Amino acid sequence: xxxxxxxxxxxxxxxxxxxxxxxxxxxxxxxxxxxxxxxxxxxxxxxxxxxxxxxxxxxxxxxxxxxxxxxxxxxxxxxxxxxxxxxxxxxxxxxxxxxxxxxxxxxxxxxxxxxxxxxxxxxxxxxxxxxxxxxxxxxxxxxxxxxxxxxxxxxxxxxxxxxxxxxxxxxxxxxxxxxxxxxxxxxxxxxxxxxxxxxxxxxxxxxxxxxxxxxxxxxxxxxxxxxxxxxxxxxxxxxxxxxxxxxxxxxxxxxxxxxxxxxxxxxxxxxxxxxxxxxxxxxxxxxxxxxxxxxxxxxxxxxxxxxxxxxxxxxxxxxxxxxxxxxxxxxxxxxxxxxxxxxxxxxxxxxxxxxxxxxxxxxxxxxxxxxxxxxxxxxxxxxxxxxxxxxxxxxxxxxxxxxxxxxxxxxxxxxxxxxxxxxxxxxxxxxxxxxxxxxxxxxxxxxxxxxxxxxxxxxxxxxxxxxxxxxxxxxxxxxxxxxxxxxxxxxxxxxxxxxxxxxxxxxxxx
Numbered sequence: 001x002x003x004x005x006x007x008x009x010x011x012x013x014x015x016x017x018x019x020x021x022x023x024x025x026x027x028x029x030x031x032x033x034x035x036x037x038x039x040x041x042x043x044x045x046x047x048x049x050x051x052x053x054x055x056x057x058x059x060x061x062x063x064x065x066x067x068x069x070x071x072x073x074x075x076x077x078x079x080x081x082x083x084x085x086x087x088x089x090x091x092x093x094x095x096x097x098x099x100x101x102x103x104x105x106x107x108x109x110x111x112x113x114x115x116x117x118x119x120x121x122x123x124x125x126x127x128x129x130x131x132x133x134x135x136x137x138x139x140x141x142x143x144x145x146x147x148x149x150x151x152x153x154x155x156x157x158x159x160x161x162x163x164x165x166x167x168x169x170x171x172x173x174x175x176x177x178x179x180x181x182x183x184x185x186x187x188x189x190x191x192x193x194x195x196x197x198x199x200x201x202x203x204x205x206x207x208x209x210x211x212x213x214x215x216x217x218x219x220x221x222x223x224x225x226x227x228x229x230x231x232x233x234x235x236x237x238x239x240x241x242x243x244x245x246x247x248x249x250x251x252x253x254x255x256x257x258x259x260x261x262x263x264x265x266x267x268x269x270x271x272x273x274x275x276x277x278x279x280x281x282x283x284x285x286x287x288x289x290x291x292x293x294x295x296x297x298x299x300x301x302x303x304x305x306x307x308x309x310x311x312x313x314x315x316x317x318x319x320x321x322x323x324x325x326x327x328x329x330x331x332x333x334x335x336x337x338x339x340x341x342x343x344x345x346x347x348x349x350x351x352x353x354x355x356x357x358x359x360x361x362x363x364x365x366x367x368x369x370x371x372x373x374x375x376x377x378x379x380x381x382x383x384x385x386x387x388x389x390x391x392x393x394x395x396x397x398x399x400x401x402x403x404x405x406x407x408x409x410x411x412x413x414x415x416x417x418x419x420x421x422x423x424x425x426x427x428x429x430x431x432x433x434x435x436x437x438x439x440x441x442x443x444x445x446x447x448x449x450x451x452x453x454x455x456x457x458x459x460x461x462x463x464x465x466x467x468x469x470x471x472x473x474x475x476x477x478x479x480x481x482x483x484x485x486x487x488x489x490x491x492x493x494x495x496x497x498x499x500x501x502x503x504x505x506x507x508x509x510x
Contacts, residue, residue, distance in 0.1 A: 002030045002064040004051075004140065009059035011043075011050060018429055020046050023059075024193050028169075028186065030065050030140050033162075035178045035200060036171045038188030039425050040441030040469045044171045047188075048142045065140045065167075070133045071126075079118040083128050087113075091132050102131035106161050121352050123154030130158065134165060141168040147177055148466045149394070151351040152492050173441075173470050175200055175495050200470075303423060303475055306455040307485035309342075312384055315458055315486060316340035316363060320379035323355065323362050327376065332358045335379070338505065340458075345480065345487040347497050350507035356490045357394065359507070360460050363488070364391060390456035394463035394490075396443035399435040406435060406446065412453055420449045424472055441467035448476070459487045465496060 005027045012019040020043040028034055036044050049055050052067050072090040087094045100110040106127040112120060113128065120128065126146060133141055143162075147155045155177065162170065162181040169186065172178055178200035185196045185203040196203050316338065323333040333355035340346055348356040358375070365371040366383045369391070399406070403421075407414040418431055424445045430438060435446060444467050451459060465473055473496060480487070480500050491497060497504065 004028050004030060005062045007060045009057060011055060011057040026193055026195050028195060031166050032184045033166050033182045034169045034184045034186050035182035036169050036186050039471060041427060041439055042188040044188060045144055048144060051142060065138055067142055068133060068136060068139050069142045070129060070144060070146060072129050080116055082114050083117050084113040087132050091136060094132055094135055098135035099131045102134050106131060107157050122149045123151060123352055126150060143168055144171045147172065147174050150492060153351055155492060173468060174493060175470060303452060303479040305452055305479055305483040305485055307483055308388060308455050308457045310384060310457040313342050314339060315342060315384045315387060317382045318380060321381050322378045323358055324376050325373055340488060342486055343484060345500055345502045347501045347504045348490050348507055349504050354507045356507055357462050360462050387458060388456045389458045389460055390451045390454040392447045392451045392461040392464045394466065396440060399443050399446060402434055403431050410450055412450060417449060417453060420453060421445060424449060441469060444468050457486060459485050461489045463490055465491050465493050
């Protein structure tokens with residue numbers, strides 16, 4: 001067992017006034033299964049790149065192992081080749097027999113290595129790359145979001161596979177994956193970094209209790225500060241009044257006073273002023289301690305939604321529906337029957353390629369929204385007339401320009417939009433940057449915020465939680481349970497689906 005020691009790590013991006021890490025120190029063992037947790041934009045992927053040596057930093061990182069990183073970059077030229085042909089390019093010294101052994105542990109055939117990489121599904125590509133990653137020796141592995149865009153079956157295989165491994169840092173927002181695979185947590189809090197033994201659920205429970213204690217202590221300090229303010233104000237008014245009484249003695253009204261009274265009053269006044277100063281210093285200390293107490297507190301702000309009420313109980317109806325993208329091509333959706341009623345939150349379930357996103361796009365096209373490429377439909381698909389739909393795409397690649405450009409294009413109030421992004425914990429510094437420079441999680445928040453600001457009869461969200469941090473997922477769960485909008489969703493986060501869904505439709509059974 002060896003250790004990786006990070007000492008006084010400081011890093012900031014060129015041109016940015018804010019540091020991502022400022023004097024950070026921590027240690028991890030190389031046989032740990034470590035989960036890296038933090039808000040979007042807090043520096044999780046940045047930390048992995050620093051460990052890999054991709055970014056210049058100040059401080060010290062000592063290690064006795066090599067790092068390797070998932071996902072490997074697969075070029076467009078590689079996509080048309082078999083993985084067997086380029087695994088050596090991905091990982092120097094990679095041996096085919098070791099990769100085949102790892103593939104068997106991932107419940108897939110070695111035949112995947114000898115098919116053009118482009119023909120593999122997202123889940124198959126991920127498993128091939130993971131098999132390459134774990135085929136090495138004496139390495140500490142950095143695994144970044146391995147389950148994004150994967151169906152539940154693929155996630156299950158990867159979860160079982162990683163649960164049997166050790167010696168890695170796993171970045172993921174999938175709570176089930178973290179609970180099954182990790183034995184330690186490295187948490188990037190708001191102002192600190194902590195390492196804690198346990199899985200996500202144990203860490204979250206400890207954090208919840210810690211935050212609760214901090215809130216209780218905060219309330220106590222606020223009461224003490226209020227009491228000190230009253231005492232300081234009372235003493236200050238007394239000192240001022242007493243000081244004024246030194247001047248202008250009336251022999252009749254002040255018959256018990258003489259010329260020696262003034263020094264006595266002055267001395268008492270100075271003592272009282274010192275007491276006021278002492279009160280103020282105590283208040284400053286209490287306030288400083290209170291601010292330090294709450295520096296890492298997570299207090300998600302309740303979000304708002306403005307769903308519209310539709311005049312009919314039924315919003316969508318399909319019967320014998322088949323969808324293909326061109327004549328002669330295989331049907332993506334075949335003989336599908338479906339109904340969506342007002343107030344339902346329906347999750348479409350099924351493996352990658354079963355037609356979930358295709359069906360959503362067919363609904364949008366039927367509703368008059370432009371979808372590329374266009375589709376060929378047969379059978380019956382009815383979408384309510386005058387239905388307003390708010391759509392979140394799983395793709396973020398089209399986002400370009402600044403926040404102002406995005407708001408103008410969609411007719412959104414920029415101030416309200418930025419306020420909503422702040423509620424989703426996006427830093428103000430991001431608002432002056434182009435959206436294409438955002439992290440994937442921040443881009444997704446842009447699309448979600450736009451949808452939340454759009455009053456609609458139906459909210460269609462296609463994999464909305466990809467790259468979204470755990471805290472924001474919880475915010476969104478609470479929002480949907482509070483406002484209960486009519487929704488049609490595709491998402492593979494089991495906990496999210498269990499909490500939010502009123503019904504799950506398995507497209508593989510249609």
